Amino acid sequence: MTTNTRNQSRQAARTAEAEQRGEHLRQMLLIRLFEERAGEMYSLGKIGGFCHLYIGQEAVAVGSIAPLNAGDYVISAYREHGQALARGMTAREVMAELFGKATGCSKGKGGSMHLFNLERGFLGGHGIVGGQIALAAGVAFACKYRENRQVVACYFGEAAVNIGTFHEALNMASLWKLPAIFICENNGYGMGTALARASAKLDLAHRAYSYEMDCGIVDGQDVLAVRAAMEEAVTRAREESKPTLLEVRTYRYVGHSMSDAAHGTYRTKEEVEEYRQRDPIALLKALMIKEGQLDEDGYTALEATLRAEVDDAVAFAEESPDPDPAELWTDVDTGEG
């Protein structure tokens, strides 16, 4: 390779990295703005039920979904708006689902906790803590059964590591060498219970040792660190058909759900403010500006575009019809038999 072509390929790699960072920034900011509007819409009564926002955790979904292929699967718990958007589901279909409208990704029959989009390999949206971990092992089992080299990314909060299904599923995933990546989003609190009050062991990734499974602890506010850890785990799953447990340390700025206070009985305002100092969007923005990949004008323009996208999603959700009354009775089963 001549010096010239080496320089060209280095330049190409730099450009690709800059583009990828730009996409991470776009997705994280979209999720942030989307969730802020979802919170407003909830307060206005446009969104009902439970609504768990992702504000503060954006780098986890964005960094970990980036290395996946189109044919791979994503499955999550009930705090899943961020993963849905990072997987390329539109702000329109997600907001419409939160509004319970017929144009929502689950036809208005799922709601905030049950987002689905089979075309995107987005398999929910599950509301019982830990349930999706066993489902993920099953999807990975199917990938291995079919030898299709697809992998599964499974998300759950740190409180889920204490429920039986976590242990049962991780044991089988390792025993059977299933191509799954188990992503524990450790935001420090299971609703209002601090991790130290719920888990005898604080390095949750190390639970993987019990299952002879590879694991890692990742800075969840650094989208590039999340991406790098996930790239390794995806390669392990795709090439060696082996699972990984990633503990991604992050923080949610808001309450457990829209019905809960951001701070008060279980954590202080100061603590929340402290974590806000390591905001995943601000960190990436600063890095990109420092390395000449972004300037303030560019950021302002991006924010304006994304605000317009979220406004459009809200307008779309508002204007969309409720499901037809007959939808009450459809999709229970296939009807035959």
Place this chain on the structure above:
Amino acid sequence: MATLTYREALNQALREELQRDPDVFLMGEEVAEYDGAYKVSRGLHKEFGSRRIIDTPIAELGFAGVGVGAAMVGLRPVIEFMTWNFALLAIDQIVNSAAKLRYMSGGQIGCPIVFRGPGGSALQLGAQHSQSFESYYAHVPGLKVLAPGTPADAKGLLKAAIRDDNPVVFIEGEMLYNTKGEVPDGEYLTPIGQAEIKRSGTDVTLVCYSKTVMTALKAADTLAEEGISAEVVDLRTIRPLDSATILESVARTNRCVVLEEGWSFAGVGAQVVDVIQRDAFDLLDAPVLRVTGADVPMPYNKHLEKAAKVDPAKAVAAVKRVLYLE
């Protein structure tokens, strides 16, 4: 047509469906190398290998969830519970995942899975191993619940269940595994949702399923000796319930007794009675009676256990009451 045991009929259904469809696999405790705790899967591991006949750890919730996950992306798992008593640990995945996925995904995600294993009491197994769970699952929209009472129906319904695109709860009678009957060879499917009249009669309808089919047929023999003609309606499918066959029979006999092995409160028979009182009220010559397991945890002592169980004598006594003979 061969004479097979209920166990052999189930085994034949599994073998044929495994041969027919490469997406079908069997997973559960001791199903592979051990050839099945109750030998329903005998020979299958040898024939189909470890990829498709899979032994699991003792982790009912976990492997039920693995099955549901595989079904979400189109495989057709058959998940064996060593007994349905242990499936209480897995009921979250059956009820909260399998039964609801299609609905809460707006029709995008199907769940073509069969959960199967033995249910009901056997002999002196005590309170935790002697339970009937049909009504638990039949309560849930999105599930189909099957409970065959004969070898032929065991084969036909299991094949139909495996081909069904919905989650199916398939409860076998533990005490039926050794019972024998004629079973059609090869392609034989029993339609889901269709009851069958196992014996025609004119004086009273006996509604039954699973193990109580035998109870009802024995009771009908005894009643025949006394000149009472009983019609035996085997539900075969609990959900969706074949109301039409029940109502047609009651229209002929004007009297009905419902037999079930489980407890009476909110049991399957309560649903049958509801159907009859709503749609055949004017045709009834007597209140519908139910014969159920005693409303207690199953005792170990064999005399107490016998007293707790449904038997032909209890069915005969109930028939005489609806005929106002006692």
